[in-house]
Amino acid sequence: MKREENKSRCPINFTVEIIGDTWSLLIVRDMAALGKKTFGEFLDSKERIGTSVLTDRLAHLERKGIIAKRPDPSDKRKFVYSLTDKGIELIPVVYEIAMWGTRNSPDPDAPDVWFEALKRDREEVVRLWIEAVKAGSSFFNGPDSVIARLNL
Template structure:
C-alpha cells in the first residue's frame, strides 16, 4: 500500500492541508460522500470518474487514519461497510464549495456542470447546512 507519510513540518496551514488532501483523488472521494450521499466502497467505485480499486481503498484508509472518515459495518447488510464523515470531514465542505465556485467561474468547457453552483449561489448557507447534516 502507498504511504502518504511525506509530511512537511513547516507549521503552514496550507501545507498541512495539502499533506492530507493534496492529490487528484482524495477530495473527489469526499465529494462522493458529501455531495452525492455515497457511503460504501462499491458505491464510490461506481462514481463517474473511474477511480482504481487500489487507489480508492488507499484513500479510504488514509482518510480514516486522518480522522476524516469513520468506518463501521452496515447494520442492514453485514457484509458491507459504511463510511461516514466526522466533524473534521464535514468541515471540508467550505473548501469544496469554494472549488465549485472557482470552477464555475473559470470552466468554459461546453459540458461543464453548473447545477450545484446554482444551488450554492441561491442559498449558500442552506446548502452548506444540508451537507453538514447528512
C-alpha cells in the same frame, strides 16, 4: 506511501498533505454532494477510480480523521462511510474549489441546480450544505438537501 512527510507546519501545507492528491477530495465530494456511503458507490463515479487506490484513499482519509467507517448493520458484507466533523469542515474548501472550477472550466458539467445555487448568497449555501450533511443528507440528495431547502 510517503505522502505524509510533514514537510512543514504551515497550515496550507498541513491541509495539502491530507487532501492534496487526485482522489481524496473527489471522495469527499461524493459524500458531501451526492451522499455516497459505500465502496461500490465510490467506485461508480465518472472518474473511474481503481479498487486498490480507493481502498488506499479510504484508509488514508479514515486515518486522518476525515471519514469514519462502520459495518453496515443490514448487510454484513458492506461498510458505511461517513464524514466526521473534521470532514464536514472541509465543505467551505469544496465549495470554493467547485466555484473556481465552475467559473474557469470551458465546459462544466453539473446538475442545473448547482448553477442556480451559485447565484445565492455564499454564506447561506455553505451553511445549508453543512447542515444538510450533519442531518444525514447531502447537497443534492436527501430530505434535508441544500436544493430542498432552497426550493431549487
